[in-house]
Amino acid sequence: MNPDQEFVQRDTAAHPPAFTPIYKTSAFRSPRLPLWSLQNSLSEVTGPVFGQGELGPLDNDLVRNYAREGGEPIGERIIVHGHVLDGNARPVPxxxxxxxxxxxxxxxxxxxxxxxxxxxxxxxxxxxxxxxxEGRYHFRTVKPGPYPFRNRVNDWRPAHIHFSVFGSGFAQRLITQMYFEGDPLIPHDAILATIPDPAARERLVARLDLNAALPLHTLAYRWDIVLRGSRSTLFENRLQGN
Structure with missing residues (x-):
């Protein structure tokens, strides 16, 4: 670690507790006993190593990668892009x-x-x-729609995209969700409401980026994924803090 860079203590208070009554299924999913810490095997911490050879030419184009010949998906086309950064704002290539x-x-x-x-x-x-x-990612897709879910009488999920980020091994996988600026359902979402820190909730919201949009064709949203530090993204499977 560079001695000139500040170490940021993990803020566990920013993460929701495992049992959160406003999100009904947490009653079934939250652990009842203390968690066990298991030793990782060598294969879990050293592999796999991903390269471009494992990716297809349309893997980051959801508009085309499943479309039938001559067909196109229905919906608003968008570009989602950003950076994956470490806690000191350095790119993660x-x-x-x-x-x-x-x-x-x-x-x-x-x-x-x-x-x-x-x-x-x-x-x-x-x-x-x-x-x-430079740690940049991007993909093209259609904007997802909201949907109801069985929680309270009339709960709806805001439009969102799920993300998974792999490190250098299978045990280094982080999962989260990204939302869209201006969505009126965000303040009413029971799942987002489990996050006690308003600033942490805001860091899950992608911002409209007209500079990256394609004129007369496609809007764009920017969302950076920060792996740890005071500006870290909240990850669903790292509830002990980043």
Whole structure:
């Protein structure tokens, strides 16, 4: 660590407790006993190493990577881009970023999704990319729709995209969700409401970026993923702090 760079203590208070009554399923998912710490095997901390050879040419283009010949998905086309950064705002190159989402009607292409919205035959809803030498990632997709979920009587999820970021091994995987600036459902979301720190909630919201938009064609949103530090992104599977 560079001695000129400040060490930032983890803020565990920014993360939601495992049991959060406003989110009903946390009653079933939250642990009842103290967690066990298991020793990682060598394969879990040293591999795999991801390279461009593992990626297909359309992996980061959700508009085209599942479309039938001559078909296109329905919905508002958008570009999502940003950086993956460490706690000192340095780029993280070569990180595998995966993303998945509902279609423009708010339905996932998954057999357990029973929402009555239609499935788009030209939209698969998942993709991946590697960050470049400057830690940048980008992909093209359609803006996901909101959808209801069985929590309270009339709870809806805001439009969101799920993200997974891999480190240098299988045990170094972080998962989170990204939301969209201006979505009126954000203040009403029971899942976001489990996060006690308003600033941490704001760091999950992508901002409209007209400078990266394609005129007369595609809007763009920017969202940076910060792995740790005072400006870190909140990750679902790292509740002990970043």
């Amino acid at each position: 070569g990180a595998l970023v995966e993303f998945w989402q509902a279609n423009a009607a708010g339905r996932y292409r998954h057999r357990n999704d029973r929402y009555e919205a239609p499935i788009d035959p030209n939209f698969g809803g998942c993709g991946r990319c590697l960050t470049d030498a």
